[in-house]
Amino acid sequence: MAVDHYENFPVASILLPAPLRPAVRNLYAFARGADDLADEGDAEPATRQAALESWRSAIQDLGAHRTVRTPLSAPDRTLFEQLGQTIADHQLPIQPFLDLLSAFLQDLSVSCYDNEPALMDYCSRSANPVGRLMLHLFGATSAQDMDQSDAICTGLQRVNFCQDVALDQAKGRCYIPLDCLARHEVTLPALADLCRSRPRQAPAAWQAVLREQIMQARRLLLNGSPLAWRLPGRIGWELRLVIHGGLRILEMLEAGGYNPYADRPILTRRDGLLLCWRAFCRPRPQPATALPHHHEP
Numbered sequence: 001m002a003v004d005h006y007e008n009f010p011v012a013s014i015l016l017p018a019p020l021r022p023a024v025r026n027l028y029a030f031a032r033g034a035d036d037l038a039d040e041g042d043a044e045p046a047t048r049q050a051a052l053e054s055w056r057s058a059i060q061d062l063g064a065h066r067t068v069r070t071p072l073s074a075p076d077r078t079l080f081e082q083l084g085q086t087i088a089d090h091q092l093p094i095q096p097f098l099d100l101l102s103a104f105l106q107d108l109s110v111s112c113y114d115n116e117p118a119l120m121d122y123c124s125r126s127a128n129p130v131g132r133l134m135l136h137l138f139g140a141t142s143a144q145d146m147d148q149s150d151a152i153c154t155g156l157q158r159v160n161f162c163q164d165v166a167l168d169q170a171k172g173r174c175y176i177p178l179d180c181l182a183r184h185e186v187t188l189p190a191l192a193d194l195c196r197s198r199p200r201q202a203p204a205a206w207q208a209v210l211r212e213q214i215m216q217a218r219r220l221l222l223n224g225s226p227l228a229w230r231l232p233g234r235i236g237w238e239l240r241l242v243i244h245g246g247l248r249i250l251e252m253l254e255a256g257g258y259n260p261y262a263d264r265p266i267l268t269r270r271d272g273l274l275l276c277w278r279a280f281c282r283p284r285p286q287p288a289t290a291l292p293h294h295h296e297p
Contacts, residue, residue, distance in 0.1 A: 016234055020137055026086045027133050029079055031100060038104040039171065045108050052108075056101045062087055063094030092136050096129030112174040112188070116216075119177050120154065127157035138235050148227035152243060155220030159246045162213050162253055166195040166261035176213060184208045198262040207258040214250050214258075219288040221246050229284045240279035247285070248275060 016024060037051045057070040062084045072080065086092065103126035113119040131149035135141055161168070161175035168175055169192055181187065184205045194206060202210070221243050228239035245267060252265035267275075 016238055022082075023086045023090060023137055024134070026079075026082050027130065030083055030097065031130055033076070033079060034101055034104050038107045049105065049108055052101055052105050056098065059094060059097045059101065090137055092133055096133050099125040099129045107173070111172050113177050115177050115179045119175065123154040123157050124150065127153040134235075138231065140231055145227060145230075148224040151220045151224030152227065152239070153224075155217050155224060156242070156246050158213065158217035158220060159249050162210060162217060163249055163260055163265060165191070165210075166198070166264065169195040169261075176209060180209055180212055184212075195261045200259075200262060202257055202259040202262075210253065210258040210260070214253055218247065218250055222285050222288040225285050226287065237279065241275050243285070244275045244278045245271075 034052065034055055037048055037055070043051075054070045054072065055076075058068045058072060058076075058080050061068045061070065062080065068077070068080050068084070087094070103122060106122065106125075110122075113122060128150040131153040132146060135145055135149055165174075165176070174181075174188060174191065176191075178188075181191065186205050186209050191206070194203070225243050228236055228243055230236070231239060248267060248271055249265050253260060256263050256265060
């Protein structure tokens, strides 16, 4: 099963304990469904907003331990019935679901981010809640666990932003901070032209932009990585594969000349073998030192 920002990274796989797989599927079905309401199809923004608002009301009903009163389609009602059972069975907090919906609602009105703090705030609601819910399923809810999970989830989303520059441009969005573009003298119209023309070699200015973004994503993944070696059993192995999957995509972006609009990297079966070797045989990655902002790496 694959979900948007995590399309290269397996979830609910055979590495996860069988009793938890239905819960994981329900969580990701919610995240995927809400993301599709914000992004897929040709519905008007007002229609998308109304649909997401109805989902928020349904989640609030579940949080108040009452039957969902919001009118929903039959498939959506089934989804929320299953999700409600998962929330009750595992005593999951409601706030992460609300945070996800707030990010998807934000996608309807915000198309770009001025700076790193603004982008990180978005990631804290669009990516981190999924990791926090997963930790609740496994009973790993210390402050350190949560902080490192946040770093991994935001790191994975930043990988996706690097990988999907052209796809995001096609939706009228840019998840590269505008101040980063400005530092390297890349304008939004110039970036849009690159995504349309897909030149075989990326301009030097754009390479500098993506190099900086890749280093930010790698730093986050490495700083969150101790969690994957601390969590026991299958969830630890699964998380190691996820982290190495993100790092592999960054390697491919670098090897491809920082040119994701011409050659978007994806993980293949051969990469899967490499990731297994790295997750099971290679020494654990070391946390990265903080990167200085506003300087060329």
